[in-house]
């Protein structure tokens with residue numbers, strides 16, 4: 001089956017008894033044992049739930065992995081993966097990663113004696129230099145958040161394999177529709193499913209997909225032991241959301257390309273970061289590892305007054321955190337999503353008060369441009 005069909009058919013007709021087309025919501029905490037020492041495969045819903053299982057197998061098949069696991073949030077997924085490591089270990093993480101990932105490694109896991117180095121993932125020399133004898137893993141995002149830097153997944157995988165480290169890719173921005181890191185050799189993919197996979201700004205969830213069953217089962221053990229699982233209702237809603245993933249991603253992609261080109265020519269916009277633009281740094285690498293550019297872009301305006309004014313002036317576009325939904329959202333990463341990244345690091349990375357991040361939705365692009373035009377032009381400030 002081609003990917004587009006596979007996406008639509010996740011969870012179709014799993015109920016042998018009734019033939020229901022839609023996966024039932026098994027709202028049950030526990031399951032009757034057929035006899036002592038026997039199980040239907042379901043004992044207690046922290047360990048496994050039939051609705052969640054359909055979703056987990058679906059995600060695993062889209063990413064091309066052996067094991068998929070659904071979590072209560074993207075951060076629960078990130079946390080479960082980091083629990084593979086122990087005191088004395090060292091992890092290497094891209095420096096402009098999701099703010100919450102920065103926070104959990106830097107302010108939670110370091111309390112357990114896990115050291116971290118933040119690196120420019122687009123500079124393989126810098127990643128190599130950061131590796132110490134204690135290093136166990138390299139965690140990357142590509143494109144990065146919010147500067148849309150491109151990390152060469154094959155280069156990271158090659159480096160990790162030579163040094164016997166895990167390579168982990170947060171694939172939230174592109175989804176398996178556009179990019180499948182496990183097929184490039186990565187060991188683990190992480191998702192905030194709250195973003196494009198759910199796609200409607202109405203649900204918080206996360207995923208881990210492991211390439212091998214050996215590593216997948218280790219993370220499943222952690223999931224069951226620590227308990228950050230996704231409930232059956234939210235699992236069902238995600239199965240439902242996934243059916244339109246291909247359509248949504250195509251529209252996010254085409255809208256974002258139109259907006260990026262329009263912004264680039266606006267006199268008050270100094271820079272646009274979008275991997276679909278011909279001049280985007282790393283575009284050639286991106287084109288080798290992904291089949292689309294997604295709906296995320298960032299742009300720099302000529303003054304902090306203007307960026308604040310835009311957040312006030314937008315009408316159809318909403319000033320809100322998060323991303324990946326059908327509605328277009330705008331945010332100021334320096335204040336909102338990346339506040340936990342120290343100011344000097346933000347400055348060095350270019351996450352300034354003039355940088356706005358747009359999660360381009362699936363509205364008519366003319367309406368989006370009209371809204372941006374009045375917000376950027378507006379009255380004098």
Ligand SMILES: *Cc1c(COP(=O)(O)O)cnc(C)c1O
Pocket residue numbers: 073074075076098100101141145170172173191192193194195204205206
């Ligand atoms: C949102 C996000 C996360 C965290 O996911 P939650 O579902 O909000 O917990 C992790 N990584 C990336 C890239 C994200 O955008």
